[in-house]
Amino acid sequence: MTRIYDDDLSGAFGTRAIHAGQRPDPTSGAIMTPIYQTSTYVQEGLGRNKGYEYARGKNPTREALERNVAALEGGRHGFAFSSGMGCLDSIMKLFKSGDHVVCGENVYGGTFRLFDKLLQNYGLRFSYVDTREPQRIADAMTPETRMVMIETPTNPLMRLTDLGAAAEIAHRGDALLVVDNTFATPYFQRPLDFGADIVWHSATKYLNGHSDMVGGMAVLNDDDLATRLQFILNAAGAVPGPFDAWLVLRGTKTLHLRMQRHDENGRRVAQWLVERLGDERVIYPGLPTHPQHELACRQMRGFGGMISVELGTREKAAHVLERVRVFSLAESLGGVESLISNPALMTHASVPIERRGDLGLSEGLIRLSCGVEDVNDLLSDLEQAFEGL
Known part of the structure; x- marks a missing residue:
């Protein structure tokens, strides 16, 4: 057979x-x-x-x-x-x-x-x-x-x-x-x-x-x-x-199931961040305020779980990165667990600092890889991590 x-x-x-x-x-x-x-x-x-x-x-x-x-x-x-x-x-x-x-x-x-x-x-x-x-x-x-x-x-x-x-x-x-x-x-x-x-x-x-x-x-x-x-x-x-x-x-074998959940969680987290910080600080193709949202809708079936957030300074980024408990401070992305990082000092540290500046890749930028956990736990974790900013 x-x-x-x-x-x-x-x-x-x-x-x-x-x-x-x-x-x-x-x-x-x-x-x-x-x-x-x-x-x-x-x-x-x-x-x-x-x-x-x-x-x-x-x-x-x-x-x-x-x-x-x-x-x-x-x-x-x-x-x-x-x-x-x-x-x-x-x-x-x-x-x-x-x-x-x-x-x-x-x-x-x-x-x-x-x-x-x-x-x-x-x-x-x-x-x-x-x-x-x-x-x-x-x-x-x-x-x-x-x-x-x-x-x-x-x-x-x-x-x-x-x-x-x-x-x-x-x-x-x-x-x-x-x-x-x-x-x-x-x-x-x-x-x-x-x-x-x-x-x-x-x-x-x-x-x-x-x-x-x-x-x-x-x-x-x-x-x-x-x-x-x-x-x-x-x-x-x-x-x-x-x-x-x-x-x-x-x-x-589970890619289709995981990507649906990454996308669901990504959309919810992005919306929470917009309500907390304003849409000018949150970078996510699934947001209508993303300058290329229409293109994303045209050539993508979904937006996934990757979100970047501009917090302005290295100190504010560190405040969040060091307080998260469900999100883990680590390089990489795309796993079932949620990760958070500072690209300028981690994944993109090999890019010359002046080039990072030209791109707008600041030390205040954090990147979230939203996993497949319960989204309410992710939001609660971010709520306590952002407290005091």
């Missing part, structure tokens, strides 16, 4: 999240994909094998995850990596010295660090622009531009990019559009549907959802591009172990 949704994209999102890319174990019938904890595979004879030779190249657990996330993103090819940055670094190996990249100015601090501190030393050139305005992307394009790299929403300023417009500009210049979809996840946003060429994630975050592994994912449609990325994955070796792949695969 063959289970449905093994290899196609039929079925609603929740059904695909649970079934896509996975088959019962042929030996035992186990419904959960086994953890193939092996480094090599016995071959049937010289030049004859079952499709597996060495685990850096392929692993059945990893392949199940890759098929699953590809189905959720609406793509043909999925690739799992040992971290989100390992994923991006492997994508960047598609390019060569002299190539030019147009990058959103407010990307994750680790992305900027990889580009600015490492890859430019190998001859890649980068221009950073405010991608909220598509014309700024177009103005930054050169004959050597081979990639447009964006996050939407951005980390941590929650700025959006018009995916369709960015894809049109990139393709007009014979460049790839690469999108970091970590914040939105395929449940709320599918960049490939708007013309993106590669979508990538820190799988550590919402895809896994339980804060117990580190990983990355890339999804794309083009067969030739997929062949090249598979070669890079095997040659450079930034691959996850089978247990980490299994942990993400476990996480995607």
Whole structure:
């Protein structure tokens, strides 16, 4: 008997999240994909094998995850990596010295660090622009531009990019559009549907959802591009172990349920913050006062649980960060538990201080990752943490 949704994209999102890319174990019938904890595979004879030779190249657990996330993103090819940055670094190996990249100015601090501190030393050139305005992307394009790299929403300023417009500009210049979809996840946003060429994630975050592994994912449609990325994955070796792949695969089975709750809690917390502080201090795409709310409604199915709040000073930020009890002061995001952080001093500390100032990324900005706890407990925690401000 063959289970449905093994290899196609039929079925609603929740059904695909649970079934896509996975088959019962042929030996035992186990419904959960086994953890193939092996480094090599016995071959049937010289030049004859079952499709597996060495685990850096392929692993059945990893392949199940890759098929699953590809189905959720609406793509043909999925690739799992040992971290989100390992994923991006492997994508960047598609390019060569002299190539030019147009990058959103407010990307994750680790992305900027990889580009600015490492890859430019190998001859890649980068221009950073405010991608909220598509014309700024177009103005930054050169004959050597081979990639447009964006996050939407951005980390941590929650700025959006018009995916369709960015894809049109990139393709007009014979460049790839690469999108970091970590914040939105395929449940709320599918960049490939708007013309993106590669979508990538820190799988550590919402895809896994339980804060117990580190990983990355890339999804794309083009067969030739997929062949090249598979070669890079095997040659450079930034691959996850089978247990980490299994942990993400476990996480995607509840992605649709968790994202609904993240979104519900995010909306409630954002509204509470607006009532407490005023809408000019709260940055959340789900608020009608967000300057790109209409775009968010057009290209996203929901707004998620990520909220940024401008408190004005480092001292006021510390007042809240050190008083929370349900929210935990920690880096990362997207887990079932609620987290709170100061991006300027934590996730974006590698961004030069003058650049942070230009972006408006102050030491008074805090970032909330609303988990799936009871929202009343989250609100009570914030109430006591904000007391005295």
